Amino acid sequence: MGNPKKILNMDEVNKPYFVWFEDNWRHDDVLHLHEKKGQLVYVESGFQYLTVEGKMYLLPQNHAAWIPPHALHKTNSHSERIRLMIMFFNVDTEDTFYHQIHVFSVPPVLKEMIRYAEKWSMNTTENNDENIFLKALYNELPNFVADSIQLHISLPQDKRLTQAINYLNTHYNEDLKMEDLSDIASLSLRSLERIFKKETGLTLIKYQQMLRIIKSLELLSANEWTISEIAFQVGYKSLQAYTNSFQSVMQYRPSDFVKSL
Structure with missing residues (x-):
């Protein structure tokens, strides 16, 4: 996301899942939210600071955060090099897991699934194989987040x-x-x-x-x-x-x- 204006408001992307991977990712330091979509932010290398609903989190390398819909958030990094892998998911369930923030160490299976999904990065047209794969990842998130950590500071x-x-x-x-x-x-x-x-x-x-x-x-x-x-x-x-x-x-x-x- 070297330039976050490259794409429309994420809620205007007319597909249930969207993958966005980029090296040396930078985002403007502005609070924003997504009405419909939750997002999974995975730090493959470097480190990322994340502010969500008045709490500041650190995502070290090989960690990820789940940010629910409607959560006011912003991201910024002081790393010289960072590789972020970000996935957006329509949240259509009342399951409380998907409406809370989670920061966790990414297990090997999820890491490989995220890397595999890179082939759909920036794909704005709906793809059946992509939908099936990312729906499976989305459904398994509660199991992957068993090692959720409370690494945050309230502001x-x-x-x-x-x-x-x-x-x-x-x-x-x-x-x-x-x-x-x-x-x-x-x-x-x-x-x-x-x-x-x-x-x-x-x-x-x-x-x-x-x-x-x-x-x-x-x-x-x-x-x-x-x-x-x-x-x-x-x-x-x-x-x-x-x-x-x-x-x-x-x-x-x-x-x-x-x-x-």
């Missing part, structure tokens, strides 16, 4: 948190004193913690941990540093502390992620 709406969030986002790798954050936000520590948890669903400490893990995934995807170097870059004092934190969030070790690249 708070309360303006009182703006300065504290900005500070956390730029100083996540430092040892933060919560009292300093309350001073920055001009709130008592108790009020800051209460409002922050209500807005993001996370404590301040957990939010910092998520920032560190998300940033480390970005660095791991670049394949330019050792795991130990990345651990220290994102603020951990030992490789073991980083590995434990990573595993608690991702359910697997950093070395497992590197092997999948």
Whole structure:
């Protein structure tokens, strides 16, 4: 999608499924939604940030996101090179799975199915073989998403948190004193913690941990540093502390992620 205006509004594509694959994909950083279609976004290489309904997600390499219809979203990436594979599906079922966002590690079978579907990329005419294949993929998504992860950060709406969030986002790798954050936000520590948890669903400490893990995934995807170097870059004092934190969030070790690249 080097130029998103190459194609009409996706809801105007008169076919139930549509495949769009492109190297070095770029999209304008604008919130938008699709009335009828859900979409599967697969990152084959690089990494992609995704904002959906006020939450920011990171899609590392070999991960995918299911975005339901009507979900306000935008995508952007800082990767020098990225290969995205995107599929759109008419959602004609009340099954709650298809009306929720899912971010997950893509299993080998689904990866091969996505790659096979590349032959229909940008095909605007309806094709029976394409319909049969993509309907099967669509129907199996709930089974493929068994390893869904909660790798996201809610973006708070309360303006009182703006300065504290900005500070956390730029100083996540430092040892933060919560009292300093309350001073920055001009709130008592108790009020800051209460409002922050209500807005993001996370404590301040957990939010910092998520920032560190998300940033480390970005660095791991670049394949330019050792795991130990990345651990220290994102603020951990030992490789073991980083590995434990990573595993608690991702359910697997950093070395497992590197092997999948």
